[in-house]
Amino acid sequence: MATASRALANHPHVATATRARVLAAAEELAYVVSPEASRLAGGATDRVGVVVPHISRWFFAAMLDGLEAVLRDADLDVLLYHVGDAADRHDFFRRLPARRKVDALVVIGLPVDEPERERLALMGVHIVAAGGQIENYPYVCIDDAAAGRQAVDHLVFLGHRRIGMIATLDPEQPDWPVAPGRTRAYAEALTEAGIPADPALTVTVPWGGVSGADAMSRLLSLRTPPTAVYAHSDEVAFGAVRTLRRAGLRIPEDISVVGIDDHPHAELADLTTVAQPVRRQGELAGRMVLRLLGGEADGDGITVPTRLVVRGSTAPPARRSTWPPARRRPAAR
Amino acid sequence: MATASRALANHPHVATATRARVLAAAEELAYVVSPEASRLAGGATDRVGVVVPHISRWFFAAMLDGLEAVLRDADLDVLLYHVGDAADRHDFFRRLPARRKVDALVVIGLPVDEPERERLALMGVHIVAAGGQIENYPYVCIDDAAAGRQAVDHLVFLGHRRIGMIATLDPEQPDWPVAPGRTRAYAEALTEAGIPADPALTVTVPWGGVSGADAMSRLLSLRTPPTAVYAHSDEVAFGAVRTLRRAGLRIPEDISVVGIDDHPHAELADLTTVAQPVRRQGELAGRMVLRLLGGEADGDGITVPTRLVVRGSTAPPARRSTWPPARRRPAAR
DNA sequence: ACCAACTTTGGAAGCGTTTCCGGAGCTGCG
DNA sequence: CGCAGCTCCGGAAACGCTTCCAAAGTTGGT
DSSP states (O other): OHHHHHHHTTOSSSOHHHHHHHHHHHHHHTOOOOHHHHHHTTOOOOEEEEEESOSSSHHHHHHHHHHHHHHHHTTOEEEEEEOOSHHHHHHHHHHOTTTTTOSEEEEESOOOOHHHHHHHHHHOSEEEEESSOOTTSOEEEEOHHHHHHHHHHHHHHHTOOSEEEEEEEOSSOTTSOOOHHHHHHHHHHHHHTTOOOOGGGEEEEESSHHHHHHHHHHHHTSSSOOSEEEESSHHHHHHHHHHHHHTTOOTTTTOEEEEEEOOHHHHHHTOEEEEOOHHHHHHHHHHHHHHHHTTOOOOOOEEEOOEEEOOTTOOOOOOGGGOSOSSOOOOOO | OHHHHHHHTTOSSSOHHHHHHHHHHHHHHTOOOOHHHHHHTTOOOOEEEEEESOSSSHHHHHHHHHHHHHHHHTTOEEEEEEOOSHHHHHHHHHHOTTTTTOSEEEEESOOOOHHHHHHHHHHOSEEEEESSOOTTSOEEEEOHHHHHHHHHHHHHHHTOOSEEEEEEEOSSOTTSOOOHHHHHHHHHHHHHTTOOOOGGGEEEEESSHHHHHHHHHHHHTSSSOOSEEEESSHHHHHHHHHHHHHTTOOTTTTOEEEEEEOOHHHHHHTOEEEEOOHHHHHHHHHHHHHHHHTTOOOOOOEEEOOEEEOOTTOOOOOOGGGOSOSSOOOOOO
C-alpha cells in the first residue's frame, strides 16, 4: 500500500519498474485515489472556494472564467458560492459553508467588513480578493477612480460642461459601497475642469439596464439635460442609450454616452467605454492563489490598468444654439 | 463520540438535553464536522459537479445561477468544470477529474456521444443534462425546433417571403451540432409556407456578436438581400443589428430581425425574440438532481415552453416598390 | 413489584489514504 | 571481504468521522 501510494503520488523512492506496475494496475482497475481519504490522511483539499455576488452578470462570469482556467490547470477544483442578497451574505459568514472544504478562498467583487473578516479568518485559509477594493487581502483589481477619470476626462476634453452621471448600487445590497472611486472620479474631474457641481446631474439607481434607462429618463426630465452622460457601467449605459433613442435623440450628435467595463456588447452597440481586462483579472487572481498555496508570501496586490476605448457614442457637444436639438425627428430605430 | 456524531447529524435517539449540550459545545469551539472524514466513513460527498462549455456567456451563467441556487439550498456544494475546447473535452472524459468527488453531475448544453457516455458511466453517479438535447439522461431543455418555428413563423405571418437565417456553431468545437432543431425549424417553416428554399439565405458562423455582424454583411451582399433575418441567438442578432445600422438601414422598416433566447439586452435593444426561461431551466435541473439523489426514479426529462416576445425589431416587409429602400439616409445610430 | 420493550449512551470497528520507520537488498570503497 | 550508506519496500499508526452493537437506564403494563 505504501509503495502504491508513493507511486501514485509521484513521490521518489519507488523503483521505476514498480511504479510502472502500479500505474498499469491503476489504469486497469480504473482506480483513482479517494480524495476524501487522501485529504484525511494529511494532504490539502486541492479545492478553492470562489465567492461571487452575481453569477450571471458578465463581469463576474468573465472573472470566474479566467480564474477557473488557471486553477483547473493547476488541478485545483473550484467550489462555487453564490452570495447574493443580505440574507445569503449573513448566512455565508455565519455558517462558513466553505469551512474545511477549501485551501483558499477567492472573493470576487464583494466588500468584506471587519466582523466578516474575523469570521473568514476562522477558516484558516488564504484569501484573495478579485475585482474589489479590499486592502486587507492580496487583491487584483482596477483603479476605479482612474477609470472614472478616463471616462469623465474624455467628455471634458471633448468640450462638455454639463455632464450627467448615472451611479449604481447593488440591487440586493443597497448599502454596499459599489465602486466609490467611480463617483469620486466624477467630482474630481469636474472640479479640476472648473465645472461647478450640480447635484441634479447625478442619478443613483440599482445596477441594471432597465435602471439605466430610467436614470436617463430622469436626466432628460431636467430643464437643461446634460450634453453627455457618464455611466458607471456599460450595462447601465445600454439602458441610457435606449431611452435616448426612444426620445429621438441622436448619439453622439445630441448627447454623448460613455460607460465603463468594455462589455462585449459595447463593441456591438458602438459605445465609448473604459476597458478593463476582466478575464485577465480572474487569471491573475488564480495565479495569486497558486503562489500563496505554494508558500510564497502575500504579494501586495495588483492593480491592472484600464484604457479608454473611443467608439461612436461620444463627440463634442452640439454648439449652444442647437440645444435643444433643432429639428425633432421621429425615433430612429 | 458516537453520541456527538448523532447529535450533529440530527439523528434520532439522542436525548434533547444531550443534543443541546453537544450543539452548544460545537458552537463554543467553532467546530465543524470534517467533510472528508465524514464522507470517508460512509456518507455522500454532498457535492454536485457542473460541466459547462462556456462560463462567461449569459446563457450558461444564467443556467448555472439557477442551478446553484437550488443546490445550495439543499446544502450541496457546486464543483465547476469548464470544458471549453476539444482538448479540454478530451481531457475531461479521459481523466474524469470529477471522479469520486461528486454525487451527481450536471452537464449544461454539451452534447455527449456514446464513448463519452461510457466514460461518464464509470463515475457511477447520477447525470442530468440541462439546456441540451441528450435523451440518454434525464434532461431539462427547450424544444429548439418549436422555438425556431415561433421565430420564423412570426416572420412568415408578417408577410416576409425572403427570410435569411444566421445559424451558429460553437467556435471551439466547430463540429458539434449546436441546436440542429433551430435550423430544421427554418426549413420546415419555409416549406410549409410554400416559400422555395434559397441556400444563399443561410449563413453559418461561429457563435458571437461580431460573427453575427459579419454574417449580416454577407446577407447584405446578396443581389437581393432578405427582408427579414432569423438569428439562432440574440447575441448574434445584436451583431446583425449593428451591421444594419451601419448600412443605414432602418429596423424594422427596411429589414426585420428576430433572435432566440431573450437575453437581458434584447429588451434594451428592442429586439423581437423567442424567450426561454434560462434560469428556470437551471433550477429545474437542480430539482431533478435533488430528486435523483433522494432515490426517486429518473424522470423522463422536462421540456420547458418558449414564447415569442414581440418587440420593435420586426414588422411587415416594406412594399415591393420601396426595396431597396427609397431614400438612403445617413446612419441613424 | 417484575419483566418486556424501548430509549439513550459509549465502545469499537472500519472507511482509504499518507507517512513514519525499520528491514532487506545492493553498491562501492577501504 | 566487511561495512557504511543507499535505494526500495511494506508494516502500522494516524487522520476524523459514522454506524453497528451491546450495555445501561427508563417506562409502562400486569
